[in-house]
Amino acid sequence: MISNNRLTELEYQANFADIHPPFETRDAAAVEANRCLFCYDAPCIKSCPTSINIPKFIKQITTDNIKGSAHTIFVSNIMGAGCSKVCPVEKLCEGSCVYNLMHEEPINIAKLQRYSTEAAMANNWQLFSRKESNGKKVAIIGAGPAGLSCAHVLSREGTDVTIYEKEALGGGLMTYGIAAYKVTPEFCKAEVDYITSIGGIDIKYNQALGKDVSLKQLTEQYDAVYIAIGVGEARQLDIPGEDLAGVEDAISYIYHLRTSDYKEMPVGDRVAVIGLGMTAIDAATQAKRLGAKDVTIVYRRTYDEKPCTDVELDIAKLDGCQVEWLAAPKEIIGENGKVKQLVCSRMKLGEPDASGRKSPVDTGETFTLDVDMVIKAAGQMPFSELVNTEGLKNNYGKISVENKTVTNINKVFAGGDCVNGGKEVVDAVQAGKDGAAEILKFLGV
Template identity: 75%
Template sequence: MSITNFRLTTDEYDANFADIHPPFENLAAALVEANRCLFCYDAPCIKSCPTSIDVPKFIKQITTENIKGSAHTIFSSNIMGGGCSRVCPVEKLCEGACVYNLLEEKPIEIARLQRYSTDIAISHKWPLFKRKPSTGKRVAIVGAGPAGLSCAHVLSREGVDVTVYEKESKGGGLMTYGIAAYKVTPAFCEEEVDYILSIGGIEIKYNQTLGENISLAELQSNYDAVYLGIGVGLARQLNIPGEELEGVVDAISFIYDIRSKGFNQVKVGDRVAVIGMGMTAIDAATQAKRLGAKEVTMVYRRTEAEMPCTTVELDLAKLDGCKIIWLAAPKEITGENDHVSQLHCSTMVLGEPDASGRRSPIDAGETIVLNVDMVIKAAGQMPFEALVTSNNIDHQYGKMWVDANSGTSIPGVFAGGDCVNGGKEVVDAVQAGKDGAKGILNYLNVNQPVITNQY
């Protein structure tokens, strides 16, 4: 057993990481699906979308072949509607709320229809929004992820000049660096960021890290307001013996390498164990398999009923050949010559519910041993607590406290996204950016946005 790269041919990599949700090939195909929509009054799909996209409206616009109007409707609520159409867990959001589910019929393919309109708009670089004249107000945003970019776009539409400070060399945040490559390609992420910036009034300064290249005090003195969209990103440790062995990696770093390097550059083992059952764990497991791992086993300390990922994601892992071991918790990693060779897990039973409402796993006293040469830790992510604390921002275990206007405990400093909620979906971060922009506009006494559909 060994960890190595260049396991597959270029054609095999391309096939394994091809778009998992192909778009509609043409207008005719989109029209067939769009015309299934019942255009519900008080539509549940709108209520289930964190950004409140008017789903019946944009689908109706597709049926009338008003693609520009459809894209405008989507982007008015969610400027990252193109990316969200690829990565949103729609089965528990808009499509999960579709009334067709009650009729035991297939729900409307809302995500594919959303992708159809937004892809055309982005590829044609349609200027769907016009920026108001500059107000002279300047806002700094830390983080060019979904929350930061969403906030920046709303502010820029209202004539506020925005400078975004991003620690990476590309924008997009989680979309660019933290999601499986077969869901959203790096090329699309770059196109989406460019489209958002095309409104003007937004400058991104890359390779700028808060606490290293820039300070919060500096931003406060140079700008009228500051928005923090720094996300989360510290991998939660297992705190078990052997965690330091070669071949033990965290899922965040593993996926980051896949996103930032060529597929053939990323090393993977023959037998891989993935610890966790969230969306990140699924992405790590499926991509390990697609990189050429012979065997991938996912280990989770609870049952399928308590898993944080969706059934759709779990089925994806199963279809890729990943094995699942339920009710097992890692207790030790052993190795040979400083390299991992075995993962020892305790079998578990479920006891009383914990603080989150899920039943707590309890050690059943037996041990399972897996022969592996790579262990990927996907036990969750933690906020940047030290960074938040050092800037004297009120928080709870690193998650920043904000009021109803997205304001932190420091006047003029706002925050949103994963750094506040601890880690939710991309679409939640987009809405947090909109909320932050609204709070900043109030703070700066700038007129609130009034969006009219001119299409």
């Protein structure tokens, strides 16, 4: 039965509290920072898409130079505070820490990064000064990580930036697409405010490309345009019963969870989640934390091919979510227009596909799950129709670029998920930096 307001206010608060609590004292941060070996040619720097000088910022914490530490982080990644909460550090910086080779716990880089960056935000330290205006104007479409990162670099160089954002708040995926126990809406707003506090960045909300503004208009009004619209269309399952009441796509479900009161969010008793990426994990764990009795994740490959990290999967398992491996949705059966059962095909692994992972092959066997809610998290697709309408050269909706960011339209640049098809927040931040560098070169700044 899909209902809401299943838990008490205290239970909701506990279930959606910060999953990675920060260091509570300066001494605790200093003790962890002093474990760092400050490697020469540090592997952690190489594995960070934004190339944060990690040993340097940690060394600055050991000398109690927290302001300097925050500057070291922000100069490479202006969303360093948010990334410290959502980055899959186990496969990036912390995963490459030399302590792993010694079978010891890696340096808690994310927690140390959070310590410095949150201090900067809490004290509103202005660590960058904006150069005098150079008279150039740039429009950015999308106030997500790529757009904000690009805007900050441009503004530092004295370029005036106007961001057109389709939602009512900035932050993009951080604000609308990530589990609430990782980042709160309040934190996301504070991060956007902190980034724009440098000045020279004006965000116009509720302005969508293709609806409220067009590329043609913007290229006429501005010296350059940067597109950072992300991805957002949920991939369909293309199976019978997909239109029944109780079938949700994970993107919309998490969006509503981020914009509604927890007690207003409907959730089933028995929920099936299709897919095993980060979004699937977020949907599954949040359904459980909203009061679902049983949550089953259905994944068509095995543990070895899973797209999520071990850490993410462990969160779901600790919350009591089950995983059906080698299973693919075949049909959703309903009663009176509502979901009642999910029929799945048993799969086996065949030859590797284009992604390098072994392809799932239908064995002909099926099994049935009794469910009253199905959440689809089988991936996201680019905004194909939109980019085609605006005349952008693309590959199945992914905007085609040269030099990492130059599109086929004069004065128009692009980056982030709308180009790469969907990666991590930290990759989008780097894409924004690359875009800004190319735009400044183009403007002759």
